[in-house]
Amino acid sequence: MNQQPTAFDLLAEHYDYWKRTVNLGDEYRKIVGFLPAHTESILDVGCGTGRLTLYLADYAKHITGIDSSAEMIRQATKNQREQSRTNVEFVHASVETWECQAHQFDFIVGDKVLHHTDLDRVLPRLRDLLRPGGRIWVRDWVTEDIARRRSPIWQYWLALREMSELRGHGLKVMWRLARFRLSPTWIHHVCDDDILSPQQTMEIYQRHFPGCLLINVGQQVMMLWEFPDPAKGTRRAL
Ligand SMILES: C[S@@+](CC[C@H](N)C(=O)[O-])C[C@H]1O[C@@H](n2cnc3c(N)ncnc32)[C@H](O)[C@@H]1O
Structure with a gap:
């Protein structure tokens, strides 16, 4: 491939x-x-x-x-x-x-x-x-709402909500996860998904x-x- x-x-x-x-x-x-x-x-x-x-x-x-x-x-x-x-x-x-x-x-x-x-x-x-x-x-x-799902702001919000659920793991882990979940590459990827x-x-x-x-x-x-x-x-x- x-x-x-x-x-x-x-x-x-x-x-x-x-x-x-x-x-x-x-x-x-x-x-x-x-x-x-x-x-x-x-x-x-x-x-x-x-x-x-x-x-x-x-x-x-x-x-x-x-x-x-x-x-x-x-x-x-x-x-x-x-x-x-x-x-x-x-x-x-x-x-x-x-x-x-x-x-x-x-x-x-x-x-x-x-x-x-x-x-x-x-x-x-x-x-x-x-x-x-x-x-x-x-x-x-x-x-049910593809326009919302495709919105970067919505995706940032979802990522932040998930980060807050993981706060028990400590700042270092959260920081590493944030660099992934909030990265432009990932946010663009999820916004482009056909759902x-x-x-x-x-x-x-x-x-x-x-x-x-x-x-x-x-x-x-x-x-x-x-x-x-x-x-x-x-x-x-x-
Ligand atoms: C959201 S990830 C899910 C990965 C894994 N199933 C999990 O739950 O962690 C979607 C995966 O599907 C793969 N993928 C996308 N299109 C594919 C295809 N046509 N054939 C095989 N894998 C594909 C991607 O490379 C990616 O690794």
Whole structure:
């Protein structure tokens, strides 16, 4: 892949520091609750610096994280080395064009990534990568007010609010986080994001994953779907 550096490339190390500082344990534990009963392989799409990928490594034989940012993958690989995880593979690839060598997966996750993609192109691809009986869990940003979301002032306000929630970490940590969250590169990035409304997002998810479970909490929509397994007859209730 040969492309212009994105905000994720420019800020990968800072992004990782942010993810390390914010306590994601509770969120990640909930995702573990969505794993199918027998999970051998997991795919983390748009894995970023691999925090969730590495967390899930305890729950599968093999886990693959892919990301279109070379720097995010570099940081993810560094994190993998630090944690001495041998059942994790990070691949620099975009989900649209990735030539998956392996197979299908039992569990696919995509956290806050799919808004960067053409959903009508990518969701069928993810469904094809899922094994019958497997599950897909995605979560993404939504907004009822795209004009506000695109406003730098609003984004500065959100960043400051988040900083104030992290004041318990001390001034040094907050200063480092502020340099990332308030940096023009990051603010421009989030202002440029194409974010759909909850209704638009849920309609697209439903179209590609009929019968999926959808939850809209504030600024995010979460979707869980199980690929019906003909060998097992009726599907288990999610
Ligand atoms: C907001 S970050 C989320 C990272 C990670 N899932 C997390 O929750 O920390 C979005 C990630 O998606 C990646 N990304 C964007 N478009 C992509 C694509 N088409 N294929 C693969 N990764 C993509 C970006 O490089 C970035 O690392």
